[in-house]
Amino acid sequence: MPRIAFLHGNKRDGDAGAVVGIKEGLRQAGFVDGQNVTFDYRWAENDFSRLPALAAELVALRPAVIVVGGGSAAAVAAKSATSTIPIVLAFGSDPVELGLATSLERPGGNITGVIFPGQYAAERVRLLTTMAPQVRTIGYLRTGPAHSNAVTEQQTANVDAAARALGRQLVPFKVDSRAEIDAAMTAIVDRKIGALDIAAHPFFDDDATIAGLAVRTLRAKLPAIFIQEAFPNAGGLMSYGESYAEGFRHAGQYVARILKSEKPAVMPFDQTTKVELIINRATARALGLAIPESLAARATQVIG
Template identity: 40%
Template sequence: MADGKFERLPALAAELVQLKVDVIVAVASPAISAAQKATATIPIVMATTGDPVSSGFVKSLARPGGNITGLSNMGGDTGAKDVDLLLSVVPKLARIGVLVSPTSTTYRAISESVKAGAQKAGVKTLVAEVSTPEEIERAFAMMARENVGAVIVGAAPFFSLRRPQLAELAIRYRMPSIFGNRAYVEAGGLMSYGQNYLRAASYVDKIFKGAKPGDLPVEQPITLELVINLKTANALGLTIPQTLLLRADEVIQ
């Protein structure tokens, strides 16, 4: 995503418009906003975003109107499930770290969701807000000092640019980790539970076959996928329960 420099997005979007591409696929709100400002005619497919209605990307989820449609993670409240999955791996878990970034419009909602789920499970939480790579480093060191036994990383455009760093730090500090999509697990994270953003490709296919973006309903999370990285589990000295492996949609060896 513009090498992490969000200020480059408008120029990149304008370049795509000048190239007269058939479809623009935009990941996360900053990219969607830049594409929206660059064109009102080229179809734009959202690979993920929070609330596209309040963000002004679409008129409604059922009838987007305009030239934008795609995926929304709105309603994909996974805080309690994330806590449950971590407890399946670390049954004696006493404290969970919650890493969020103000670059996401939903970071407060993510924190509250995890807190509520953890409270029901009798687990304490420690929330860390970060916006730079250096703050990520400091947050993990702080969580380790505070005896955090696992970490939940909330969805944020900034984090999508720091996947290898997040995975490496979680292993370095011996913290089982869970993320919102599979790309983090492919980068070395332990688990992910969330929407499969590759489903955005189905929108591109429909548009190429003649469908209008404004007529294609925005898809909210219905079926969430669980992905587990066994190599990371081994690096952490963890044995993933067979029952959890059988529930996984994919296990990365």
């Protein structure tokens, strides 16, 4: 029975949709966990320093394929652990810029997969200002030096440029721990910053962090946006970004193709194009905001 290894930088409860999506993609190709494939999981629990050791553990199990999610650090760790076992990525970075592939069209090595393009960071700022046009300053909660790389810095620059183009001031807050998140949220309230954009990063993706940010932004009467739909589901105002479940379903289909003897070196990277806008109506009311017709028409779902 082929063994599929799964490496993720997040907590197990932080990206459960990833596992569901992969298994759905596999099932559509005739592969069912426990029947004709089996899974081994390793989760870094947001401690990205553990990723190299976890990747080495999975390689030692000699899986047929390694699936990687949860950011560029996990992808780099998997690539460093093996140059022969096929690796399927599902993440938001450019694998060519990271040195993981020769090109998106013809990767040339043992890595292929699905990219979440990540071009929606600036659009989240525009959506936030459309929902709360009175806001002049926008806090930007992002990771600090321990969890950041060139992708983080580029995303920050894109968000800052979008804010300036809209006549708003972006105020970044760099955090690498739960204590620093707490301190940043306190500073955001004390400085009377008008709204909050939470960066797309695995560090923020676990359920407890998302729920905590949703509660704190609602309590502070702070319009906020995040990439994950779990945020408005937990009481945050809105989310906008690629569908993780859809992206990982495509990744599952890539795994199935490799199990059927296709080679990652000649499998072009796919780019997920399904984007979802989720708005929490009850939270908007609590914040004294009316959902503009333009956003209501674009929304994938309005809840509450």
